[in-house]
C-alpha cells in the first residue's frame with residue numbers, strides 16, 4: 001500500500017491543507033488525462049492494427065477536434081496556474097505581522113537556528129504552537145532547501161542571498177526537517193527537527209536560555225555592569241564619583257570606609273565581604289553621612305550575581 005510509505009504525513013501547519021488541495025487538484029486532472037490518452041491509445045492500436053486486405057483511407061485533419069484539444073487543456077492549465085498562484089500568494093507569501101523571526105543558516109551538512117535573543121541552536125528548531133514563525137534564511141556554502149513535510153513548506157537557502165518562509169504549527173510534536181536540494185556527500189544525512197511546544201514551555205525555555213547566556217556569554221564584569229543597571233542600583237549609585245542618594249561606586253573597592261555600626265563610628269577596609277554585606281544587609285554598616293535607606297537585596301541576587309557586581313565595582317577606580 002502506498003500509504004504505508006507515509007508519502008503524505010499528517011498536516012500540522014496552518015496552511016498545509018491549502019497546499020495539499022492544489023496538489024490533489026493537479027494530481028486528479030493529470031490522472032484523468034493520463035487515462036484518457038492511454039485508453040484511446042490502446043483502442044487505436046487495436047482498431048487500426050495492420051490488416052493487409054484493407055485499403056487505408058487518407059484523413060486530412062479535423063479543425064474542430066484540434067481546436068477542442070488545444071482550447072480545453074489551455075483553459076485547464078490557466079486554472080491550475082491561477083489556483084497555484086492564489087495559494088502561494090495568499091498563504092505561503094503572507095506571514096502575519098506578529099510572526100516571530102528566527103534566522104536559519106544552512107551548512108554542509110547541518111542546520112543552525114538563531115533566536116531573537118542571539119541564542120544559536122544546532123539542528124533543532126524549537127517553536128511555540130499556534131504562533132506564526134518566520135524564518136530568514138541563508139546558506140554558508142552551497143544551495144540547500146528547508147523542507148518540512150508535515151508543514152508542507154519548502155524553501156531554498158542560497159549563499160549570498162536571504163530567502164524566507166513561514167509557518168504556524170498547529171500541533172505539538174517533533175517533525176523532520178530535510179534538505180531537499182542535493183548539497184554534497186552527506187546531503188541525505190542533513191536532517192534536523194522542528195520541536196513544537198506550548199507557548200508556556202517555549203517562554204520558560206527562552207528565559208532559561210537568557211539566564212544561561214548571561215552566565216556563559218558575558219564576563220563577570222560585563223554581567224555585573226548589567227545587573228547594576230537591571231536591579232536598579234544605578235538609581236542611587238553613580239560610577240563616576242558624583243554623589244547621589246548613595247555613595248558613588250568609584251573607588252569603592254579597597255578604600256577606607258567610614259561607617260556607623262550600631263551608633264558607633266568605625267573605620268574599615270572596603271573589601272569583597274564588606275561590599276557583599278552592604279548589598280545583603282545594608283543596615284549592618286551605614287556609610288557615614290548617608291541615610292540608611294538602601295533596601296536589602298537578600299534573596300534577590302544569586303551568589304554569582306553578587307560576585308559579578310563586586311567584580312564590576314572593582315573595575316571602577
Ligand SMILES: [Cu+2]
Nearest residue numbers: 144179183190
Ligand atoms: Cu543540504
